[in-house]
Amino acid sequence: MSYILFISDLHLSPDAPAILQQFQRFLASETVRNADALYILGDLFDAWIGDDDPSPFAAQVRNLLKQAGQHTRLFFQHGNRDFLLGEDFARAANMALLPEEHVIQIAGKPVLLLHGDQLCTDDKDYQQARKLFRSPEFQAQAMAMSIPQRIQKAAEIRQMSGEAKAVKSSDIMDVNRQTVEAKMRKHGVQQLIHGHTHRPDTHHFQLDDQSAERIVLADWAVDAAHALAIDTDTGAATSITV
Secondary structure (H helix, E strand, C coil): CCEEEEECCCCECCCCHHHHHHHHHHHHCHHHHCCCEEEECCCCECCCCCCCCCCHHHHHHHHHHHHHCCCCEEEEECCCCCCCCCHHHHHHCCEEEECCCEEEEECCEEEEECCCHHHCCCCHHHHHHHHHHCCHHHHHHHHHCCHHHHHHHHHHHHHHHHHHHHCCCCCCCCCCHHHHHHHHHHHCCCEEEECCCCCCEEEEEEECCEEEEEEECCCCECCECEEEEEECCCCCEEEEEC
16 A cells, blocks of 8 residues: 655644654654655644754754655645744755645645645734744844744744634634635645644535545644545545554
């Protein structure tokens, strides 16, 4: 069986060693070793302060990916927590960077890959913040800060994000159906895979009188870590417990 793996929203952090250990076991497993490719669709890290991060934690994750990349192709798509991850880290980790909207072919059909935060257009405040954080000007300013300053800034952003989520309705923070359909039409696909929302599910619907599918990847927790495997011959999708 030939298959591709997809994961997202691990939110790796020095403060969550158990999830890092899960990720280490996953990368070393036969499941990953035998996969055609592993796609990481954003928020691999809870916060990424830059490729020049000298911490043992950053080095450990880089080395784990580098080892896995010796036998499995690795691809990374930026999330809202690790948008500063750049070519230097990716190169050292044997990992290829993807654009924020990327189409691949699976079983002869095009599939759109996204982190997913760009689909949550009902959350106007978040979309404004996303536009700022993804801008070259903001990223250049961030990288001009010292490492301690970036750590502090990342902590402030996480705190503000948590406070904002606490007062928002769950519907606002989910995807917008019209935005989903517009993205799929733009890329000419009937299947979309994304993360971000922490609401794993498979949604079936009609798009322009054709059957369409939106697969939402699971976020990782100590007692629940999952990957999606898709058979490259049949397109059949299976959730794998890590």
